[in-house]
Amino acid sequence: MASKKIRRRDFIQQIVQERGGVSVGALAEMLGVSTQTIRRDLDILCDGENLRRAHGRIELAESRLNTPFDQRAGTNLRGKRSVSELVASMIPNGANVFLSIGSTPLEVAKALSGHQELTVITNNLSAAMALSNEISNRILLPGGELRLPDRDFIGEEATDFFDRFRAEFAIFGVAGVAHDGGLLEFHPAEVRVRMKMQQHAAKSILVIDSSKFGRIAPALGGNISDVDVVACDRPPAPEFSDLADSLGEAITYSQGER
Template sequence: MNRYERLNALLEILGERGRIEVDEVSERLHVSGATIRRDLDHLAEQRLLTRTHGGAVSHAVAYDLPLRYKTVRHAEEKQRIARAAAEMVWPGAVVGLNGGTTTTEVARTLVARSEGDAVITVVTNALNIASELSVRPQVKLVVTGGVAQAKSYELMSPLAERILSELSLDITFLGVDAIDPVAGASAHHEGEAAINRLLAGRAGKVVVVTDSSKIGTRAFASICTTPEIDVLITDTGVGEDDVGRFRERGVEVVRV
């Protein structure tokens, strides 16, 4: 396990438990206590946790992780979800993408599947997605503008809202912080939710892409209601009860 993987593992454990001890984690990850202490010191410097004698405690980890520390969570599931999403896009389509690790996988898969001179248009408020797609000749890239958020790489502000209000999208893929059959899709940050709501509202089809860990949960700010979602693409970990409740509200559920 390299350092990057250890840091992600530590944050995952801390997010689940709220507290970790050096001795316990070093045994679980099969590395020395000295290595774990250095890793915890590094994460504390980035304000991702608070160091204690013998370990660390949560510092809003579940809600405040920078995107770079989320990339390996449920990686295989996200790749399968991305492949299913990319199959819904046709040459010449105008595609909306918000920020997030799953939508980033969707963007990469779209580029990999593009054939010949066929061009798709991608509209996004995510700087990391824009950076990856800007050098791809088969993609016409539109970036919304706005003020960059350090943790999600997303652009927010009335500047983004003004641009999106003048565009029409064929299909929008939304990554979400939470989705519930009754409450709909939501995000932890109200500014992100507002931009995501516009991306959904300007699209002919709204597709939520998320792993099953976020299903049946709710976050602070609403993005859209359940009936406004056309398709939910998730992994096979979603429960049958949740699948039935989404379908009752008119959402097509695709499990991969």
């Protein structure tokens, strides 16, 4: 296959992963080719389990879509809140904090609502709003398109935004943790932003509930062993015991013993 076709199809897959879906016309305009060329590309790209056609668009297949945010936010709420309270106790007043997208980081933001003089650098609009009642806080947000219904910012503008700051703490969640400790997301753009936070923070804190161990998502970036603190609600299922044990003192549980 010609390298030009390969690059074009790789670009299409990247755009769909980041946006969840995009129209044939928009792709043709981005790439400077005809809609017929894009449709021929889609004949190849949709011949698998990752992408599908839908009314003049190409979208992620149902199996690759993340659970709607409001549904995720209500799942294991007790566990997420206990993790969030644990993490909030690690953050002093006046700290500089990166805070990522996701339902558990949002609970961390709520748990931090009693803190003062925080500088919060986040792409999570809901987290920013949760911390905005304390007027001594400073809250920094990237520009760009707000992704709905998650109410967050991802993409190159958000990645560049986090490259301009340094923080004492980076607090982030992930979509899933693989058996080898790989950290998984549903979009490559989410990986890039998360890794920028981790790169530019003195201490990285992963906040998850135990259901994330073994949860599958397509975009890989980083490993749980590279995180300074893993805050989880309870020990994972037995098949992940060796992975959890390998983390030693780095993993802590809010609802159970190490």
